[in-house]
Structures are given as structure tokens and as C-alpha cells.
Amino acid sequence: MQRGSFQWMKTLNKSIILNKIRTGGPISRAQIAKDTKLTPPTVSSIVKELIEQGIVRESAQGTSQGGRKPTMLIINSTEFYIIGIDAGPRTVKFVLADLSGELKEEKIIPIDRKITGHQFINILVTGIKSVLSARKALAGKIAGIGVAMHGVVKVEEGVSEFAPNLDLHDVAIKEELEKAFDYEVKVENDARAMALGEAWFGDSEGVKSMLALNIGSGIGAGLMIDGKLYHGEYDLAGEIGHMTLDVNGEECTCGNNGCLQTVASGPAIEKRAKQLLAEGRAGGLASLAGGNPDQVSGELVYQAAVQGDKDSKAILEETGTYIGIGLTNLIHVINPSKIVIGGGVSSAGGMILQPIKQTIKARALTNEAKQTEIAISPLQSNATVLGAVALVLTELFDPLPRNSD
Template sequence: MEPNILTGSFQLMKSLNRSVILNTIRKKGGISRADIAKTTKLTPPTVSNLVKELLETEMIIETSLGVSSGGRKPTLLTLNSDMFHVIGLDIGSHHLKIILTDINGRIRKKQIHPIPDSITNEGLLDLMITSIYAIQKNEQIDRNKIIGIGIGMHGIVDVDQGVSVFAPNLKLKNIGIKDALEKEFQMVVQIENDARAMSLGELWFGNGHGDDSIVCINVGRGIGAGIIINGQVFRGEHYISGEIGHMAIDLNGPKCTCGNYGCLQTFASGPAIVESLKKELKLGESSILSNKENEIDGEVIYQAALAGDLLSKNILNKAGRYLGVGVTNLIHTVNPKRIVISGGVSNAKEFILESVKKTIEQRALTDSAKQTEVIISKFGADATVMGAIALILAQLFATPGNT
């Protein structure tokens, strides 16, 4: 069947305006009815009526009176952030991270649970359910004031069905997460690929407020990108948009786990960096890591580089240059306003970011493309779980018609 066509009706008109007002309050935070009318170009009575309704739902509250510039003092309105809460999960390769936030995304509680090796679908679902109960324990929070549960998950995710189709790092397939959690908790549940969740988190909580187009690149065990266009997560036809880890950049390069040669993640992922360094050590390069081959992981290399180890620095720089090639390809394809780099490898920002930028400067076609903003995520290891929160908030504050 055709999807429902969006037609104009009184309900649409009203819900659109209510949403516009709610979002204005969210963005400006502490704004009077009169100012809402000015910025939205709605008339004062319309604003007053809808604000009254929003006050009744307790989504917003009247706070202090503002300062007057000659006339009645404005009554300032803000989101009622103490009332409503959101739960976010980040399902990684070894750990499940869960947070509880208010609707401004301020973290109230954070917990981490290890994920046992060779876990089953049912085991993972059980772990998720118990962790969701656990984080609510001893919290003075009305259960039906929890708006929803957002989940960021690596691998391929069918957002509409709410299924983790393939989670390679856990070796699991077809986990029916949404159905299971909705049945258990009777609230909104939304699951999304980790890089895409991150990118939405970056849009909501990062510097990129608004309707921008941004790309968030998650560089860790693999490399994945989340693409935001006009403020909407872009998923592609089969939920594999942004799978840039397997972008071919050097057809004569090393063999990748996918079977092809020269994929981006054979150069710039965490494992690739470790391999690259080990190989140099075997070739006899001198380094402070020379006799510690078994202890080497990404963090160790980063610390060595910080301590001044030239080989470690060079290896990280090289990874940055390759990442820059991939990023430039993305700029020439998606041409976003801003690119945010996150994930484990982005920890080594001092040694990565500059070489990414230099590579873009060198390779990008036009001056404007060269000036594409490239930053490191400010959320560090919390990027995915904040993105999971953003999934629910994006839905809560969505404008009618913009699915």
C-alpha cells in the first residue's frame, strides 16, 4: 500500500504550530510568549493558546519573570526537564553502556555492564532488560514520564523493524530488539546503527544545533559514517549508507576482511594501526614499544606517541592521511557542512586530526570544499550513547510531516 499522503487539516495546522513553539522553547530556552510570536511569526493569541496546552501536558513550565524594557515583565518559558527522562543504550563489542538523562540530554546516571563472550540473542536481550530496570532503581522518576529507550548498536540495523540484522563483533544476527523491549516496558523504543546514532547526537548536543548536514565518522575496530541531511538521519535503501570502512581507496592495497583489497579500514582503523606498527617493529624500526609487542593496542600506541615515540607518531599520522583520503572522497560525494570524527582512534586526536586536515587541503577540489569543518567529537566514548538519547528526542521534537 501507498504510504499515507500528508494532507492539510486542522489537526496538522495545530500540531505543526505546537511543534514549532515547543522547538522554539527548546532551542532558545527561557523565552516569553511575545518573543515566540516574534520569532515564529505566529500571532500572540495562537501562541498563548498552544502554550496553555503545553503547560497542561507539563512539557514546559513557566519559570522566572524576565527583565522588562519598559512594560509588563515577560513570563519566561522553558522545557520541564526535571519531569521527563530518556534512557540510552550503547551496545558495544564488550560492554553495554546505559544512561538516564533529562530531556535536555543531561546525564543523571550512567552504568556499564560487561557483555559475556559468545552471548546469544536471548542473553543480550536479557542483559538489556535487566540493565534498563537497574538504571531506574532508586530514582525518583515516574515510570510513565520516561519518554523512551534509544539504542545505538554496531553493524547493520533495520530501523523500521527494530532489528539488529547483523552485529559482526558479537557474532549475532537478527536480534528483535524493538519488539522485545516494547513488550517489556511499553514505551517507545528505537534502535539505530552506532555511527548514525552518533551523528544525530552530534547534531543535537554537539556544536551543530539546527538543520545542518553533518557527517560523523566512527573510527574504531571498523570505520562507519553517519550522514545527516537537513537534520534527518539518512539511512539509504538497505540501511547501509555510510559503510565507508569498505570504501576502496587503493585497489592494490592490502587485503581486507571483506575479501576485497585496499578498503579504507585496512589503513585507518584501530586494528590496522596496530598491525602497521607491529610490522614496522618486525622490520627493525626502533621505538619505545620495541620489546612489548604483546601489549600493543591503540591506547598503548597513543601513549607512546604522547611520550614522544617517533614511530608511533608516524604510524598515527599515516593513518590520519589515509583517513583524510576517505574523508575527501566523502566531501566529494556528500559534501557536508561539518565532519565529526569519533570512536576509539579519535582519542589520538593530536596525531590524527592535523593529517586529516592537511590531506583534505591537498586533495579537495574547490576552495570551499577545502574549508569543510573537521572536528573531533567532544563526547569521546559517550558519543554513541548520547546519540541513542538523541534518537528519542528527535522523535519527541519532530515536526509533523518530517518523518
């Protein structure tokens, strides 16, 4: 679908009705009118248009409330497709998904060396072409491309302002991709995209305020308030990986010292594990790594911990404690209804969740705050890329995609 086509597709009432069908379908026209407070003739004429456009279809008949059975409406989720991209810092993941978030195609391109902005764009273009050529028949049905980019993103302009782990500055992702493909492109910070993914496809729909944390090679967070992403004045909201925990701590990629991600990210786990090996400790981990410290990864530390290596277990507990301290700070500032933890480090599951919960319990100010719901992401490694897909869905379904922040 060509760029700009959504402008004519989208009106406020249309989005309200579409979203009602998405979240409440199968649903009858009468019920939509009742729930949205739009008049039955308005609902009928908009639904007629949506059916003609192919995005809504009639399904089986519902049960009668007296009189004839109403025809039920559902989203025709295979009418449009979206390309979602989870970009970096170590790999770029590309998916082709339908409107229900079902993945039809998937491709991963590793970033294994230092690259320029130009080379980064080339990787994106190559990956998009690859998923498109695998599904040539769908090229005319692409509703847009969503990019979840690590680092600081200027959301309106679609520019990656600063990607610290790739050392890239001012990469005009939206402009370059819209030049290369005639699709609408949305760019968002990866942790915020992840929060959106959890809200659309995880177990967090309807949660009043939700903080989603992405803990991998960096740490970022996305905040949803009343179903909308919060960006802050300059799109910086959620950069919690650079919250200072120790003013005398190790230097971070950002140049400051003792940031949360110097003690709680995947690389931080790796580094501490290597130190222990050098001291002749963490025997279980050493044997899993075949005596080679280069084999040590966060994943291996987790495996060693599961197999009973006490030092590896202690590393994960310490990591959980640091994350818990960071989260307690956030609870005191934001007081979210729920916190979802995703990213590579979250695959340590309970081993990391328990110390996080204990730390919050020990440190939070009130009993309610101590009980804040903390969950490991149900979408796991697909959360961010599904969030990228949801960036385009938001444009399509949501009447007011951005907070008035």
C-alpha cells in the same frame, strides 16, 4: 511513561512550539508567536497544555518592551528521562539522562565473548533494569529508550540487520525491548546516532550539513542535512568503513578487501603496531607494553607517540592520511559544511587531525573543499550514547523526525 502516550502528546504545532522553547528558551509567548508565525491564541493554548503536562515551565520574567514584563518559558528538563544505549561491539553503555542530556546514571557491560542474538538482548535488558533500579522514583517518567547499534540497522522496524563485529543477524531489538519494558524504543545505527548527538548536544547545532565519523573498532558515519539524519533507501547510508581504498588490500570483516577500516580503525592501528614490534622497532611502545605485544592497544600507541616514539607517531600519521583520503572521497560526493570525528581513534586528537587536514588540503578539488571544517568531537566517548538519547528527543521535539528520503 507508557508506550503510545506520545501519540496524543504530539501534534505538529506542539512540536514546533516545544522545539522553539528548547532552542530559544527562555522565551516569551509573544516571541514564540512571532518566530513560528502561529497566532498568539494558538501559542497560548498549546503552551497551557505543555505546562499542564509538565514538559514546559515558566521561569523568571523577561525584560519589558514597554508594558508589563513577559513571563519566560523554558523546558522542564527534569520532568522526563530517557534511557540511552550505545551498543557494542565490545561494550554496551547504558545511561539515564534528563531532557537536557545530563547523565543521571551510567552503566557499562562488556561483551567479552561471541554471543547470540538472544544473549545480546539479555545484556540490553539487564543493563536497562540496572539503571532503572538505581533510580526507581523515575520509572514513571521515562519517555523512551534509544539504542545506538553498530552495523546495519533497519530503522523503522528497529531491527539490527547485520552487526559484523558481533556476527549477529536480524536481531529484533525494538520488538524485544518493547515486550520487556512498556516504553517506546527507537533503534538507529551508532554512527548516525552519534551525528544526532553532535547536532543536539555538541557544537554543531545550526550547521547546514554535517558528517559525523565514528572511528573505533569499526568506522561508520552519520550525515545530517538541514537538521535531519539521512538514511538512504535501505538505511545503508554512512557505511564508509567499507569504502574500498585498496582493491588488493587486507581482507575485511565484511569479506571484501582493502576497506577503509582495514587501514584506519583501532584494530588496524593495533595490528600495524604489533608488526613493528615483531620487527624489533617502536622501542618506546615496546617498553610501554612491558615487552608484551598483547598489551598493545590503540591507546598505548597514542601514549608512545606522545612520549616521542617515532614509529608510533608514524602509525598515527599514516592512519590520519588514510582517513583523509576517505574523507576527501566523501567531500567530493557530499560536500558537507562540517565533519566531526569521534570514537576511540579520535582521542589521538591533533596527532590524527593534522594528517587528515593535510591530506584533504592536498587532494580536494577546489579551494573551498580544501577548507572544509574538520573537528574532533567535543562530546568524545559520550557522543553516541547522547545520540541514542536524542533519538527519543527527536520524536518528542521534532515536527518531522525523518527526512523524506
